[in-house]
Amino acid sequence: MTVFLLSCLFRRQVYAFQLTRRQTSFVPRARILSRLYSTINNDLMEDDTIFALSSGGSAAQATAVAIIRISGTQAPAILQSLTTPGTLLPKPRYAALRKLYYKEQPLDQALVLYFPGPNSFTGEDVVELHCHGSRAVVQGVLEAISDSSKLARYAEAGEFTQRAWRNGKMDVLQVEALADLLTADTNTQRLQALQQLEGKLSETYQSWREKLIAGLAHAEAVIDFGDDERFGDDDFEDPEVGRRLQQESVWGGVIDQMQSLCKEMEVQLSDQRRGELVREGVRISILGPPNAGKSSLFNVLAQRDAAIVSDTPGTTRDVLELTLNLGGVKCILQDTAGVRTETEDTIEREGMKRAFAAASQADLIVSMVDSTDYQAGINILNRVLTECIRSEEGDDDNDDDIGVSGVGSLTPESVLLVRNKYDLLSDGRTSLDPATTNDLAGIFDISCVTQEGIDHFLESLTSLVLSRVSGTEPSSSSRYPGEGALITRARHRQHARSAVDALNRFDFLSRQGTIAVDMAAEELRLAASELGRITGAVDVEDVLDKLFTDFCIGK
Incomplete structure (x- = not known):
């Protein structure tokens, strides 16, 4: 216990040093100058009126309608400069038909909307021009806006959304949601x-976060004003009774509240990455020996010749990928190189290594078997189960340069056994190995040539995918897959996990008497800070800088 208390005290001192370091010259000069320049530049840019083509009218193809968005203090004046002198602004949030002019030459007849700030997307005065989508019209209107006011400039990528965030119209989670x-x-x-x-x-x-802050406020009050109300260990004959009464005196119901909050957060963390699977896609790897029909199945599911199919073993040497929509869920299907028991071919060994690497990172594995050479396929399946499927504890002691160690939380229930070339079997049967196949997600007999069994396999695969993203059994249903998922990005999971770890440390420290009150309070502060980083209540500039650059121009 003493070691744990000392480690917590050290962690608190490191945290305090980090806070101090952010405010002092410990930060490298280049970073200080860069942030200073960025802050000054952002402040100047915030005063600008920005405009951009928001949709339609691309260089590749004209569209029926193109929307040009203007945001900033000069937006109303720019609109009036494009219309006949004396024309009033349209009624806020009502569409009005206006003729647009530039240097007394007609530009277009457009629908115009005016959104006075702060009741707009960006929180500023916003004007939208719904023009015809020809390149001539769009280019003419953009040039007219650019020349109408020296304060107007073209928007940067994601700048409209960035202004919405800066003006409190959106938090970081909502910005991420808009990007998604x-x-x-x-x-x-x-x-x-x-x-x-x-x-x-x-x-x-x-x-x-509010619950954490409330608990922290209680702790701070005890630290500042509660010294006279604390009991000593010598005030009671039974030390355990004294410790319990001391906890009640110091913390009241805060410990129970934090335990309840911690359990609620742990439930969300044990969601099998449902939200992330919906957002990123379910990865499905086809793995098996050469000439089992992996590329043929890949082409059947793709409904096109996406992979080369040949009778020559080892045609596929790298990992091929395509995107499928199964039951409304994005899936990333991977065709991999054939896996042999042994090979001296250096390129083939590299292909096998990449195949296992892809399978180890997959959410589902389709283990492909040639029904006419069933035993070879079962040997490969056994290798999949031992090298790619590991428990959450993991077995990292794998020295095979073809296998992969340190993989995720795949289980045998993540594997579908597909026996291909079913049409070539004289009796239509193959013997099963119960030790290998008992716990698999399903066993399917198909023929990529005759298409026999493909529909049944695809229906079962879709059902399994839906169950993964909905957190239910394949036979059950919810309003939509992914419903109720709270964690949708790895960033969210990282900060939520750190918050839970801080709460677990608080739970221990809060039971150590008055000696650990300060350190227990620090853990609540750390937990609140981690949650604040998810929504943007705590500095997340680096996250936002990357996020806004992923937006298109005009959003």
Whole structure:
């Protein structure tokens, strides 16, 4: 216990030093100058009126309608400069038909909307011009806006959203949700992003943080004013009774509240990455011996000739990928090199190594077996189960340069055994090895040539994918896959896990009497800080800098 208390005290001193370091010259001069320049530059840029083509009218193809967005203090004046002198601004949030002019020459007839700040997307005065989408019209309007006011400039990537964040219209979670919504490929991604954009996730994280801050406020009050109310260990004959009463005197109901909060957060952390799977896609790797039909199945699922198929073993040497939509869920299907028991070919060994690396990082594995050479396929399946499938504790003592160590939390239930070339069997049967196949997610007999069994396999694969992202059994259903997922990015998981670790340390320290009150309070502060980093309540400039650059121009 003494060692633990000392480690916590050291952690607190390191944390305090880090806080001090952020405010002093310990930070390298280059970083200070860079941040200073960035801050000054951002302040100057915030006063600018920005504009950009928000949708339609791309250089590749004209569209029926193109939306040009203007945001900033000069937005109303720019609109009036483009219309007939004396024309009033349209009624806020109502569309109005206006003729646009530039140097007394007509530009277009457009629908115009005016959103006075702060009731707008960016929190500033915003004007939207819904023009015809030809390149001539769009280019003419953009040039007119640029020349109408020297304070107007083209927007940077993500700058409209950045202003919305700076003006308190969105938090970091909502900014991330908007980025996900703009790049959504499937229905589940769209629904998850919309749920996050509505602020439901932010409300949950903020509620957790408020509970931590309330507990921290209680701790600070005890530290500052509660010395006279504390009991000593010698005041009671039974030390355990004294310790319990001392805890009640110091912490009241804070310990129970923090335990309840910790359990609630741990439930979300044990969600099998549902939200991340919806956002990033479920990775499915096809693994098996050469000539088992992996590339043929890859092409069947892709519904095109995505991979070369040949009778020559070892045609596939690298990992091929394509994106599928299974039941509204994004899936990344991988075709891998054939796996042999032994080979002297250096290139083939590298292909096998990459195959196992892909399988070890997959969420589901399709183990492909040639029904006419069943035993060879079973040997490879056994190798998959021993080298790619490990418990959460992991078995990292693998010296095979083809195998992969340190993999994730795959289980045998993540494997589907597919016996291909079923049409070539005379009796239509192959013997099963119960020791190998008992715990698998499913066993399927198919023929990539005749398409026999493909529909059944695809239905089962889709059901398994849906169960992974919904957190339910394959036979059950929810309103939509991924419903209720709170953690949608690895960043969220990292900070939530750190907060839980801090709460576990608090739970221990809060039971050590008055000697550890300060350190226990520090753990609550650390936990609150970690949750604040998720929503942006605590400095997350580096995260935002990367995030905004991923946005397109005009958003």
